[in-house]
Amino acid sequence: MRQPTLYAAHRFTSRRTLELVLCVSLLCTLLIAFTAFVQSPTVCPDATPNETDQQRTFGPHRLSVIVPFRDRFDELLLFAPHMHKFLTEQGIGHRILIINQVDRFRFNRGSLINVGFLLSESKSDYIVMHDVDLLPLNPDLKYEYPKDGQSPVHLAAPNLHPRYHYPTFVGGILLMTNEQFRSLNGLSNKYWGWGLEDDEFYARMRDAGMNVTRPQGLTTGMKNTFRHVHDRAHRPRDTARLHNQRSETRKRDRLTGLGDVSYRLVAKHQLTMDGAPIEVYDVMLHCNLTATPWCQKKQ
Template sequence: GFLNVNVSEVSFDEIHRLFSKDLDIEPGGHWRPKDCKPRWKVAVLIPFRNRHEHLPIFFLHLIPMLQKQRLEFAFYVIEQTGTQPFNRAMLFNVGFKEAMKDSVWDCIIFHDVDHLPENDRNYYGCGEMPRHFAAKLDKYMYILPYKEFFGGVSGLTVQQFRKINGFPNAFWGWGGEDDDLWNRVHYAGYNVTRPEGDLGKYKSIPHHHRGEVQFLGRYKLLRYSKERQYIDGLNNLIYTPKILVDRLYTNISVSSSIEDPEGKQVRSQKYQGLDLYLGLDCAILTFINLNYLCNEKYH
Protein backbone atom coordinates (compact mmCIF):
# COMPACT_ATOMS: atom_id res chain seq x y z
CA GLY A 1 0.00 0.00 0.00
CA PHE A 2 0.97 3.65 0.39
CA LEU A 3 4.35 4.31 1.96
CA ASN A 4 5.24 7.05 4.39
CA VAL A 5 8.00 8.70 2.37
CA ASN A 6 10.38 10.67 4.57
CA VAL A 7 12.98 12.76 2.73
CA SER A 8 14.69 13.95 5.94
CA GLU A 9 18.45 13.46 5.95
CA VAL A 10 19.77 10.34 7.62
CA SER A 11 23.40 9.28 7.99
CA PHE A 12 25.03 6.21 6.48
CA ASP A 13 26.05 5.14 10.00
CA GLU A 14 22.40 5.02 11.02
CA ILE A 15 21.45 3.07 7.89
CA HIS A 16 24.28 0.58 8.38
CA ARG A 17 23.25 0.13 12.01
CA LEU A 18 19.62 -0.39 11.02
CA PHE A 19 20.34 -3.02 8.38
CA SER A 20 23.20 -4.72 10.25
CA LYS A 21 20.51 -6.62 12.17
CA ASP A 22 19.38 -8.21 8.90
CA LEU A 23 21.95 -10.97 8.52
CA ASP A 24 20.44 -12.07 5.21
CA ILE A 25 21.76 -8.96 3.44
CA GLU A 26 25.04 -9.94 1.78
CA PRO A 27 27.77 -7.49 0.68
CA GLY A 28 26.65 -5.25 -2.17
CA GLY A 29 23.14 -5.16 -0.69
CA HIS A 30 22.47 -8.59 -2.21
CA TRP A 31 19.35 -10.15 -0.69
CA ARG A 32 17.21 -13.12 -1.61
CA PRO A 33 14.05 -14.42 0.07
CA LYS A 34 14.40 -17.60 2.14
CA ASP A 35 10.73 -18.58 2.01
CA CYS A 36 10.16 -18.67 -1.76
CA LYS A 37 11.86 -18.69 -5.14
CA PRO A 38 11.98 -15.06 -6.37
CA ARG A 39 10.18 -14.33 -9.63
CA TRP A 40 12.95 -11.94 -10.69
CA LYS A 41 16.63 -11.40 -9.95
CA VAL A 42 16.88 -7.62 -10.02
CA ALA A 43 19.97 -5.41 -10.33
CA VAL A 44 19.13 -1.83 -9.31
CA LEU A 45 21.48 0.64 -11.05
CA ILE A 46 21.87 4.15 -9.62
CA PRO A 47 23.85 6.81 -11.55
CA PHE A 48 25.59 9.11 -9.13
CA ARG A 49 27.64 12.24 -8.56
CA ASN A 50 27.74 14.49 -5.47
CA ARG A 51 24.50 13.27 -3.92
CA HIS A 52 25.91 11.61 -0.83
CA GLU A 53 23.06 12.73 1.41
CA HIS A 54 20.52 11.06 -0.92
CA LEU A 55 21.89 7.51 -0.86
CA PRO A 56 20.99 6.63 2.77
CA ILE A 57 17.44 7.97 2.26
CA PHE A 58 17.18 5.88 -0.91
CA PHE A 59 18.25 2.64 0.81
CA LEU A 60 16.02 3.31 3.80
CA HIS A 61 12.98 3.23 1.49
CA LEU A 62 14.00 0.75 -1.21
CA ILE A 63 15.43 -2.17 0.80
CA PRO A 64 12.27 -2.89 2.86
CA MET A 65 10.06 -2.47 -0.21
CA LEU A 66 12.02 -4.92 -2.37
CA GLN A 67 12.19 -7.41 0.49
CA LYS A 68 8.42 -7.20 0.85
CA GLN A 69 8.07 -7.86 -2.89
CA ARG A 70 10.11 -11.04 -2.43
CA LEU A 71 12.58 -10.18 -5.18
CA GLU A 72 16.23 -11.15 -5.23
CA PHE A 73 18.13 -7.88 -5.61
CA ALA A 74 21.36 -5.93 -5.23
CA PHE A 75 22.32 -2.27 -5.67
CA TYR A 76 24.99 -0.84 -7.97
CA VAL A 77 25.93 2.83 -7.56
CA ILE A 78 27.79 4.03 -10.65
CA GLU A 79 29.71 7.16 -9.73
CA GLN A 80 31.15 9.60 -12.26
CA THR A 81 34.37 11.26 -11.14
CA GLY A 82 36.09 14.20 -12.80
CA THR A 83 34.64 17.47 -14.02
CA GLN A 84 33.10 16.61 -17.38
CA PRO A 85 29.31 17.03 -17.79
CA PHE A 86 27.32 14.25 -16.13
CA ASN A 87 26.66 11.29 -18.42
CA ARG A 88 23.77 9.44 -16.77
CA ALA A 89 23.12 7.14 -19.72
CA MET A 90 26.72 5.95 -20.05
CA LEU A 91 26.80 5.24 -16.31
CA PHE A 92 23.79 2.94 -16.75
CA ASN A 93 25.65 1.04 -19.49
CA VAL A 94 28.70 0.68 -17.24
CA GLY A 95 26.51 -0.50 -14.37
CA PHE A 96 24.83 -3.07 -16.59
CA LYS A 97 28.13 -4.53 -17.80
CA GLU A 98 29.59 -4.71 -14.27
CA ALA A 99 26.41 -6.12 -12.70
CA MET A 100 26.29 -8.90 -15.30
CA LYS A 101 29.84 -9.93 -14.33
CA ASP A 102 28.66 -10.16 -10.74
CA SER A 103 25.62 -12.42 -10.96
CA VAL A 104 22.97 -13.87 -13.27
CA TRP A 105 20.44 -11.02 -13.17
CA ASP A 106 17.40 -11.15 -15.41
CA CYS A 107 15.79 -7.74 -14.69
CA ILE A 108 17.58 -4.38 -14.61
CA ILE A 109 16.08 -1.32 -12.87
CA PHE A 110 17.49 2.07 -13.91
CA HIS A 111 16.82 4.29 -10.90
CA ASP A 112 17.55 7.95 -10.15
CA VAL A 113 18.74 8.31 -6.55
CA ASP A 114 16.28 11.14 -5.78
CA HIS A 115 13.11 9.20 -6.75
CA LEU A 116 11.27 7.41 -3.94
CA PRO A 117 8.22 5.21 -4.63
CA GLU A 118 5.08 6.12 -2.70
CA ASN A 119 3.42 2.72 -3.08
CA ASP A 120 5.06 -0.64 -2.33
CA ARG A 121 2.65 -2.36 -4.73
CA ASN A 122 4.63 -0.79 -7.59
CA TYR A 123 6.26 -4.14 -8.35
CA TYR A 124 9.94 -3.92 -9.35
CA GLY A 125 9.92 -6.95 -11.63
CA CYS A 126 10.23 -6.86 -15.40
CA GLY A 127 7.80 -8.04 -18.08
CA GLU A 128 7.36 -8.85 -21.74
CA MET A 129 7.67 -5.12 -22.46
CA PRO A 130 9.98 -2.45 -20.98
CA ARG A 131 8.48 -0.80 -17.90
CA HIS A 132 8.32 2.86 -16.87
CA PHE A 133 7.76 2.80 -13.10
CA ALA A 134 7.86 6.53 -12.30
CA ALA A 135 4.71 7.53 -14.18
CA LYS A 136 3.51 10.13 -11.63
CA LEU A 137 6.11 12.41 -10.08
CA ASP A 138 5.24 14.91 -7.37
CA LYS A 139 7.42 17.56 -9.08
CA TYR A 140 5.16 17.27 -12.15
CA MET A 141 1.98 17.45 -10.04
CA TYR A 142 1.60 13.66 -10.51
CA ILE A 143 0.85 14.14 -14.21
CA LEU A 144 2.85 12.49 -17.00
CA PRO A 145 4.70 15.46 -18.61
CA TYR A 146 4.34 13.98 -22.12
CA LYS A 147 3.39 10.62 -23.61
CA GLU A 148 6.96 9.60 -24.43
CA PHE A 149 8.31 10.47 -20.95
CA PHE A 150 10.57 7.62 -19.81
CA GLY A 151 12.56 9.29 -17.02
CA GLY A 152 13.23 8.64 -13.35
CA VAL A 153 12.81 4.89 -12.95
CA SER A 154 12.58 2.32 -15.73
CA GLY A 155 13.11 -1.43 -16.05
CA LEU A 156 14.09 -3.80 -18.85
CA THR A 157 14.96 -7.47 -18.95
CA VAL A 158 18.58 -8.26 -19.76
CA GLN A 159 17.44 -9.57 -23.14
CA GLN A 160 15.49 -6.38 -23.93
CA PHE A 161 18.38 -4.13 -22.90
CA ARG A 162 20.86 -6.04 -25.05
CA LYS A 163 18.48 -6.02 -28.00
CA ILE A 164 18.22 -2.20 -27.98
CA ASN A 165 22.02 -1.83 -27.51
CA GLY A 166 21.54 -0.20 -24.10
CA PHE A 167 21.50 3.54 -23.51
CA PRO A 168 23.35 5.98 -25.81
CA ASN A 169 26.79 7.12 -24.61
CA ALA A 170 26.76 10.46 -26.43
CA PHE A 171 24.55 12.48 -24.04
CA TRP A 172 26.94 14.60 -21.91
CA GLY A 173 25.02 16.93 -19.59
CA TRP A 174 21.45 16.37 -18.47
CA GLY A 175 18.48 15.86 -20.73
CA GLY A 176 17.53 13.78 -23.74
CA GLU A 177 18.90 10.34 -22.90
CA ASP A 178 15.53 8.99 -21.71
CA ASP A 179 13.85 10.20 -24.89
CA ASP A 180 16.54 8.38 -26.86
CA LEU A 181 15.86 5.23 -24.82
CA TRP A 182 12.14 5.55 -25.62
CA ASN A 183 13.02 5.72 -29.32
CA ARG A 184 15.33 2.70 -29.09
CA VAL A 185 12.68 0.64 -27.35
CA HIS A 186 10.11 1.40 -30.05
CA TYR A 187 12.52 0.89 -32.96
CA ALA A 188 13.19 -2.58 -31.50
CA GLY A 189 9.46 -3.36 -31.65
CA TYR A 190 8.59 -2.93 -27.96
CA ASN A 191 5.95 -0.84 -26.23
CA VAL A 192 6.36 0.73 -22.78
CA THR A 193 4.04 -0.29 -19.93
CA ARG A 194 3.29 1.75 -16.81
CA PRO A 195 1.73 1.06 -13.40
CA GLU A 196 -1.98 1.82 -13.20
CA GLY A 197 -3.63 4.48 -11.05
CA ASP A 198 -1.64 5.70 -8.07
CA LEU A 199 0.85 2.81 -8.09
CA GLY A 200 3.31 4.86 -10.16
CA LYS A 201 3.49 7.80 -7.73
CA TYR A 202 6.96 9.00 -6.68
CA LYS A 203 8.27 11.67 -4.38
CA SER A 204 11.51 13.39 -5.36
CA ILE A 205 14.13 14.45 -2.85
CA PRO A 206 14.58 18.22 -3.33
CA HIS A 207 17.89 19.19 -4.92
CA HIS A 208 19.46 21.54 -7.41
CA HIS A 209 21.39 20.50 -10.53
CA ARG A 210 24.61 21.41 -8.76
CA GLY A 211 26.56 22.91 -11.60
CA GLU A 212 25.32 20.18 -13.95
CA VAL A 213 24.87 21.57 -17.43
CA GLN A 214 22.14 20.83 -19.93
CA PHE A 215 23.22 18.95 -23.02
CA LEU A 216 22.53 21.47 -25.76
CA GLY A 217 23.12 18.97 -28.55
CA ARG A 218 20.38 16.58 -27.48
CA TYR A 219 17.79 17.57 -30.10
CA LYS A 220 20.20 16.95 -32.95
CA LEU A 221 21.16 13.57 -31.54
CA LEU A 222 17.50 12.63 -31.00
CA ARG A 223 16.71 13.43 -34.61
CA TYR A 224 19.08 10.62 -35.60
CA SER A 225 18.16 8.09 -32.88
CA LYS A 226 17.51 5.31 -35.36
CA GLU A 227 20.76 5.77 -37.30
CA ARG A 228 22.79 5.93 -34.07
CA GLN A 229 21.15 3.06 -32.21
CA TYR A 230 23.53 0.28 -33.16
CA ILE A 231 26.76 2.30 -33.24
CA ASP A 232 26.29 4.12 -29.91
CA GLY A 233 25.53 2.05 -26.82
CA LEU A 234 26.71 -1.15 -25.16
CA ASN A 235 28.77 -2.07 -28.22
CA ASN A 236 31.08 0.99 -28.19
CA LEU A 237 31.46 1.51 -24.45
CA ILE A 238 35.03 2.05 -23.20
CA TYR A 239 35.68 2.55 -19.49
CA THR A 240 37.98 1.62 -16.61
CA PRO A 241 36.07 0.98 -13.39
CA LYS A 242 37.19 1.17 -9.78
CA ILE A 243 35.01 -1.10 -7.70
CA LEU A 244 34.37 -0.98 -3.95
CA VAL A 245 31.88 -3.30 -2.29
CA ASP A 246 29.97 -1.74 0.61
CA ARG A 247 27.63 -3.73 2.82
CA LEU A 248 24.58 -2.19 1.12
CA TYR A 249 25.80 -1.57 -2.43
CA THR A 250 28.62 -1.99 -4.94
CA ASN A 251 30.25 1.32 -5.87
CA ILE A 252 31.53 1.47 -9.44
CA SER A 253 33.50 4.63 -10.04
CA VAL A 254 34.41 5.71 -13.57
CA SER A 255 36.31 8.66 -14.96
CA SER A 256 34.27 10.84 -17.26
CA SER A 257 36.47 11.07 -20.35
CA ILE A 258 36.35 8.21 -22.81
CA GLU A 259 39.81 6.79 -23.36
CA ASP A 260 41.22 4.14 -25.60
CA PRO A 261 43.05 1.11 -24.14
CA GLU A 262 46.41 2.93 -24.42
CA GLY A 263 45.10 5.71 -22.22
CA LYS A 264 45.03 8.38 -24.92
CA GLN A 265 42.04 10.63 -25.14
CA VAL A 266 40.11 9.20 -28.07
CA ARG A 267 38.17 12.18 -29.33
CA SER A 268 36.79 15.46 -28.23
CA GLN A 269 34.79 18.20 -29.78
CA LYS A 270 33.61 21.60 -28.70
CA TYR A 271 29.89 21.88 -28.99
CA GLN A 272 27.96 24.99 -27.90
CA GLY A 273 30.92 25.98 -25.72
CA LEU A 274 31.10 22.61 -23.94
CA ASP A 275 34.02 20.27 -24.28
CA LEU A 276 32.26 16.95 -24.80
CA TYR A 277 33.73 13.51 -25.22
CA LEU A 278 31.74 11.42 -27.65
CA GLY A 279 31.89 7.65 -27.83
CA LEU A 280 31.06 7.71 -31.55
CA ASP A 281 33.19 7.15 -34.59
CA CYS A 282 33.28 10.37 -36.61
CA ALA A 283 33.70 8.54 -39.89
CA ILE A 284 30.49 6.62 -39.32
CA LEU A 285 28.75 9.78 -38.16
CA THR A 286 29.74 11.59 -41.32
CA PHE A 287 28.43 8.68 -43.35
CA ILE A 288 25.00 9.06 -41.75
CA ASN A 289 25.06 12.84 -42.06
CA LEU A 290 25.98 13.60 -38.46
CA ASN A 291 29.20 15.39 -39.27
CA TYR A 292 28.07 18.45 -37.27
CA LEU A 293 29.21 16.47 -34.22
CA CYS A 294 32.69 15.88 -35.60
CA ASN A 295 34.24 19.27 -36.08
CA GLU A 296 37.60 18.27 -34.64
CA LYS A 297 39.90 15.51 -35.83
CA TYR A 298 41.26 12.85 -33.52
CA HIS A 299 44.10 14.14 -31.36
Protein backbone atom coordinates in the same frame (compact mmCIF):
# COMPACT_ATOMS: atom_id res chain seq x y z
CA MET B 1 26.63 11.80 29.06
CA ARG B 2 27.44 11.72 32.77
CA GLN B 3 31.17 11.28 33.32
CA PRO B 4 32.64 9.00 36.02
CA THR B 5 33.28 10.97 39.24
CA LEU B 6 36.92 11.79 39.96
CA TYR B 7 37.62 12.35 43.66
CA ALA B 8 40.24 14.74 44.97
CA ALA B 9 43.78 13.41 45.23
CA HIS B 10 43.97 13.73 49.02
CA ARG B 11 41.26 11.09 49.42
CA PHE B 12 43.64 8.42 48.18
CA THR B 13 46.56 6.96 50.07
CA SER B 14 49.02 7.02 47.21
CA ARG B 15 49.74 8.58 43.83
CA ARG B 16 49.62 5.13 42.22
CA THR B 17 46.01 4.69 43.33
CA LEU B 18 45.05 8.00 41.72
CA GLU B 19 46.77 7.01 38.48
CA LEU B 20 44.89 3.69 38.48
CA VAL B 21 41.53 5.44 38.89
CA LEU B 22 42.33 7.83 36.03
CA CYS B 23 43.28 4.93 33.75
CA VAL B 24 40.09 3.02 34.57
CA SER B 25 38.01 6.17 33.93
CA LEU B 26 39.65 6.72 30.54
CA LEU B 27 39.19 3.06 29.59
CA CYS B 28 35.48 3.18 30.46
CA THR B 29 35.00 6.35 28.40
CA LEU B 30 36.70 4.81 25.37
CA LEU B 31 34.65 1.62 25.73
CA ILE B 32 31.38 3.58 25.82
CA ALA B 33 32.38 5.62 22.77
CA PHE B 34 33.42 2.52 20.81
CA THR B 35 30.16 0.73 21.65
CA ALA B 36 28.11 3.73 20.48
CA PHE B 37 30.08 3.87 17.22
CA VAL B 38 29.60 0.18 16.46
CA GLN B 39 25.86 0.34 17.16
CA SER B 40 25.19 3.63 15.33
CA PRO B 41 23.24 3.42 12.01
CA THR B 42 25.92 4.95 9.82
CA VAL B 43 27.72 4.06 6.63
CA CYS B 44 29.97 1.07 7.21
CA PRO B 45 32.02 -1.23 5.00
CA ASP B 46 30.26 -4.53 4.66
CA ALA B 47 29.87 -7.57 2.48
CA THR B 48 27.00 -7.96 0.05
CA PRO B 49 24.17 -10.22 1.26
CA ASN B 50 24.52 -13.92 0.67
CA GLU B 51 23.14 -14.47 -2.82
CA THR B 52 22.11 -18.06 -2.17
CA ASP B 53 20.09 -16.93 0.86
CA GLN B 54 18.33 -14.26 -1.22
CA GLN B 55 17.46 -16.76 -3.95
CA ARG B 56 16.15 -19.21 -1.37
CA THR B 57 13.99 -16.50 0.20
CA PHE B 58 12.85 -14.52 -2.83
CA GLY B 59 12.79 -17.01 -5.69
CA PRO B 60 14.85 -17.48 -8.86
CA HIS B 61 14.85 -13.91 -10.24
CA ARG B 62 17.31 -11.21 -9.23
CA LEU B 63 16.96 -7.47 -9.83
CA SER B 64 19.87 -5.09 -10.29
CA VAL B 65 18.99 -1.54 -9.26
CA ILE B 66 21.34 0.58 -11.39
CA VAL B 67 21.80 4.13 -10.11
CA PRO B 68 23.86 6.59 -12.21
CA PHE B 69 25.52 8.82 -9.67
CA ARG B 70 27.71 11.84 -9.00
CA ASP B 71 27.85 14.13 -5.94
CA ARG B 72 24.46 13.14 -4.53
CA PHE B 73 25.46 11.69 -1.17
CA ASP B 74 22.60 13.33 0.75
CA GLU B 75 20.08 11.78 -1.63
CA LEU B 76 21.86 8.40 -1.45
CA LEU B 77 21.56 8.35 2.35
CA LEU B 78 17.78 8.42 1.87
CA PHE B 79 17.62 6.25 -1.24
CA ALA B 80 19.59 3.19 -0.15
CA PRO B 81 17.68 2.23 3.03
CA HIS B 82 14.34 3.23 1.50
CA MET B 83 14.80 1.08 -1.61
CA HIS B 84 16.22 -1.89 0.28
CA LYS B 85 13.20 -1.89 2.61
CA PHE B 86 10.72 -1.28 -0.24
CA LEU B 87 12.06 -4.15 -2.36
CA THR B 88 12.45 -6.54 0.57
CA GLU B 89 8.83 -5.99 1.56
CA GLN B 90 7.84 -6.94 -2.02
CA GLY B 91 9.94 -10.11 -1.82
CA ILE B 92 12.31 -8.92 -4.56
CA GLY B 93 15.83 -10.36 -4.53
CA HIS B 94 18.00 -7.41 -5.44
CA ARG B 95 21.36 -5.67 -5.59
CA ILE B 96 21.79 -1.89 -5.45
CA LEU B 97 24.63 -0.69 -7.69
CA ILE B 98 25.77 2.92 -7.45
CA ILE B 99 27.73 3.78 -10.61
CA ASN B 100 29.76 6.76 -9.46
CA GLN B 101 31.32 8.93 -12.19
CA VAL B 102 34.71 10.16 -10.93
CA ASP B 103 36.28 11.63 -14.08
CA ARG B 104 36.34 15.33 -15.04
CA PHE B 105 33.89 15.06 -17.92
CA ARG B 106 30.28 16.16 -17.77
CA PHE B 107 27.77 13.73 -16.31
CA ASN B 108 26.71 10.95 -18.69
CA ARG B 109 23.69 9.08 -17.38
CA GLY B 110 23.38 6.79 -20.41
CA SER B 111 26.98 5.58 -20.28
CA LEU B 112 26.81 5.01 -16.53
CA ILE B 113 23.72 2.83 -16.95
CA ASN B 114 25.51 0.87 -19.68
CA VAL B 115 28.46 0.32 -17.34
CA GLY B 116 26.12 -0.73 -14.53
CA PHE B 117 24.51 -3.30 -16.79
CA LEU B 118 27.86 -4.79 -17.79
CA LEU B 119 28.89 -5.02 -14.13
CA SER B 120 25.64 -6.67 -13.06
CA GLU B 121 24.60 -8.84 -16.00
CA SER B 122 26.10 -12.08 -14.71
CA LYS B 123 24.40 -11.83 -11.31
CA SER B 124 20.87 -10.75 -12.21
CA ASP B 125 18.31 -11.37 -14.93
CA TYR B 126 16.56 -7.99 -14.97
CA ILE B 127 17.37 -4.38 -14.20
CA VAL B 128 15.74 -1.15 -13.16
CA MET B 129 17.35 2.13 -14.20
CA HIS B 130 16.68 4.33 -11.19
CA ASP B 131 17.25 8.01 -10.40
CA VAL B 132 18.68 8.48 -6.90
CA ASP B 133 16.30 11.35 -6.10
CA LEU B 134 13.05 9.47 -6.79
CA LEU B 135 11.66 7.32 -3.97
CA PRO B 136 8.59 5.11 -4.54
CA LEU B 137 5.90 5.49 -1.87
CA ASN B 138 3.01 3.39 -3.17
CA PRO B 139 3.54 -0.34 -2.44
CA ASP B 140 1.46 -1.15 -5.54
CA LEU B 141 4.40 -0.03 -7.69
CA LYS B 142 5.69 -3.51 -8.48
CA TYR B 143 9.37 -4.15 -9.18
CA GLU B 144 8.76 -7.81 -10.00
CA TYR B 145 10.26 -9.69 -12.93
CA PRO B 146 8.30 -8.96 -16.14
CA LYS B 147 5.93 -11.75 -17.03
CA ASP B 148 6.48 -13.74 -20.22
CA GLY B 149 6.27 -11.47 -23.22
CA GLN B 150 5.73 -8.32 -21.15
CA SER B 151 7.18 -5.08 -22.45
CA PRO B 152 9.52 -2.83 -20.46
CA VAL B 153 7.78 -1.29 -17.45
CA HIS B 154 8.01 2.46 -16.88
CA LEU B 155 7.19 2.85 -13.19
CA ALA B 156 7.66 6.65 -13.13
CA ALA B 157 4.82 7.13 -15.62
CA PRO B 158 3.93 10.63 -16.89
CA ASN B 159 0.70 10.62 -14.90
CA LEU B 160 2.60 9.69 -11.72
CA HIS B 161 5.97 11.47 -11.88
CA PRO B 162 6.04 14.67 -9.79
CA ARG B 163 7.52 16.78 -12.58
CA TYR B 164 7.61 15.24 -16.10
CA HIS B 165 4.32 14.53 -17.83
CA TYR B 166 4.84 14.32 -21.61
CA PRO B 167 3.52 11.09 -23.22
CA THR B 168 6.86 9.67 -24.43
CA PHE B 169 8.68 10.24 -21.13
CA VAL B 170 10.49 7.07 -19.98
CA GLY B 171 12.97 8.54 -17.48
CA GLY B 172 13.16 8.26 -13.72
CA ILE B 173 12.49 4.55 -13.20
CA LEU B 174 12.45 2.05 -16.08
CA LEU B 175 12.48 -1.74 -15.64
CA MET B 176 13.29 -4.42 -18.22
CA THR B 177 14.92 -7.81 -18.64
CA ASN B 178 18.60 -8.23 -19.43
CA GLU B 179 17.67 -9.63 -22.83
CA GLN B 180 15.59 -6.58 -23.69
CA PHE B 181 18.31 -4.14 -22.65
CA ARG B 182 21.00 -5.99 -24.59
CA SER B 183 18.81 -6.27 -27.70
CA LEU B 184 18.53 -2.46 -27.71
CA ASN B 185 22.31 -2.04 -27.36
CA GLY B 186 21.66 -0.14 -24.14
CA LEU B 187 21.58 3.66 -24.14
CA SER B 188 23.40 6.14 -26.33
CA ASN B 189 26.80 7.30 -25.08
CA LYS B 190 26.55 10.72 -26.76
CA TYR B 191 24.59 12.53 -24.05
CA TRP B 192 26.98 14.49 -21.85
CA GLY B 193 25.25 16.88 -19.48
CA TRP B 194 21.66 16.68 -18.34
CA GLY B 195 18.72 15.42 -20.39
CA LEU B 196 17.51 13.78 -23.63
CA GLU B 197 19.22 10.37 -23.26
CA ASP B 198 15.94 8.83 -22.12
CA ASP B 199 14.10 10.34 -25.11
CA GLU B 200 16.60 8.69 -27.45
CA PHE B 201 16.12 5.42 -25.56
CA TYR B 202 12.37 5.69 -26.11
CA ALA B 203 13.11 5.89 -29.85
CA ARG B 204 15.20 2.71 -29.59
CA MET B 205 12.34 0.85 -27.92
CA ARG B 206 9.83 2.19 -30.45
CA ASP B 207 11.99 1.15 -33.41
CA ALA B 208 12.41 -2.32 -31.88
CA GLY B 209 8.64 -2.73 -31.56
CA MET B 210 8.67 -2.64 -27.75
CA ASN B 211 5.57 -1.15 -26.20
CA VAL B 212 6.21 0.45 -22.84
CA THR B 213 3.77 -0.57 -20.11
CA ARG B 214 2.92 1.57 -17.10
CA PRO B 215 1.24 1.00 -13.72
CA GLN B 216 -2.53 0.80 -13.85
CA GLY B 217 -5.21 1.25 -11.22
CA LEU B 218 -3.15 3.10 -8.62
CA THR B 219 -5.04 5.23 -6.12
CA THR B 220 -2.18 7.75 -5.92
CA GLY B 221 -1.11 10.43 -8.37
CA MET B 222 1.57 12.99 -9.13
CA LYS B 223 1.80 14.30 -5.58
CA ASN B 224 1.95 11.11 -3.52
CA THR B 225 3.18 8.18 -5.65
CA PHE B 226 6.82 9.24 -5.29
CA ARG B 227 8.92 11.44 -3.10
CA HIS B 228 11.12 13.64 -5.30
CA VAL B 229 14.07 14.82 -3.20
CA HIS B 230 15.80 16.91 -5.86
CA ASP B 231 16.55 20.48 -4.76
CA ARG B 232 16.96 22.62 -7.88
CA ALA B 233 18.62 25.45 -5.97
CA HIS B 234 21.12 23.16 -4.26
CA ARG B 235 21.57 20.74 -7.19
CA PRO B 236 21.53 22.77 -10.42
CA ARG B 237 21.26 20.79 -13.67
CA ASP B 238 24.03 20.90 -16.26
CA THR B 239 21.78 21.94 -19.15
CA ALA B 240 24.40 23.73 -21.27
CA ARG B 241 24.44 22.85 -24.98
CA LEU B 242 28.00 23.19 -26.25
CA HIS B 243 29.51 23.05 -29.76
CA ASN B 244 26.96 21.30 -32.04
CA GLN B 245 25.45 19.33 -29.18
CA ARG B 246 21.93 20.64 -29.63
CA SER B 247 21.58 19.44 -33.22
CA GLU B 248 23.54 16.19 -32.79
CA THR B 249 21.66 14.96 -29.73
CA ARG B 250 18.30 15.51 -31.39
CA LYS B 251 19.14 12.77 -33.88
CA ARG B 252 18.52 9.05 -33.47
CA ASP B 253 21.85 7.46 -32.46
CA ARG B 254 22.31 4.16 -34.31
CA LEU B 255 26.03 3.83 -33.58
CA THR B 256 26.84 4.08 -29.88
CA GLY B 257 25.57 2.10 -26.93
CA LEU B 258 26.30 -0.89 -24.75
CA GLY B 259 28.73 -2.37 -27.26
CA ASP B 260 31.15 0.55 -27.32
CA VAL B 261 30.87 2.24 -23.92
CA SER B 262 34.43 3.07 -22.89
CA TYR B 263 35.37 3.28 -19.21
CA ARG B 264 37.83 2.29 -16.52
CA LEU B 265 36.74 0.79 -13.21
CA VAL B 266 38.78 2.61 -10.57
CA ALA B 267 37.45 1.02 -7.38
CA LYS B 268 34.62 -1.02 -5.90
CA HIS B 269 33.22 -0.46 -2.41
CA GLN B 270 30.75 -2.63 -0.52
CA LEU B 271 28.92 -0.54 2.06
CA THR B 272 25.93 -0.69 4.36
CA MET B 273 23.74 2.38 4.85
CA ASP B 274 21.34 2.01 7.77
CA GLY B 275 21.18 -1.72 7.16
CA ALA B 276 20.97 -1.49 3.36
CA PRO B 277 23.82 -3.22 1.47
CA ILE B 278 25.01 -1.33 -1.60
CA GLU B 279 27.82 -1.70 -4.12
CA VAL B 280 29.58 1.50 -5.19
CA TYR B 281 31.63 1.41 -8.39
CA ASP B 282 33.94 4.35 -9.06
CA VAL B 283 34.09 4.73 -12.84
CA MET B 284 36.09 6.95 -15.16
CA LEU B 285 34.37 7.37 -18.52
CA HIS B 286 36.36 7.93 -21.70
CA CYS B 287 35.32 10.57 -24.22
CA ASN B 288 35.96 10.75 -27.94
CA LEU B 289 36.64 14.47 -28.23
CA THR B 290 36.27 14.38 -31.99
CA ALA B 291 32.82 12.78 -31.94
CA THR B 292 31.46 14.47 -28.80
CA PRO B 293 33.53 17.57 -27.94
CA TRP B 294 30.71 18.69 -25.64
CA CYS B 295 31.80 16.11 -23.04
CA GLN B 296 34.11 18.76 -21.61
CA LYS B 297 32.81 21.63 -19.56
CA LYS B 298 33.15 25.05 -21.11
CA GLN B 299 36.30 26.79 -19.91
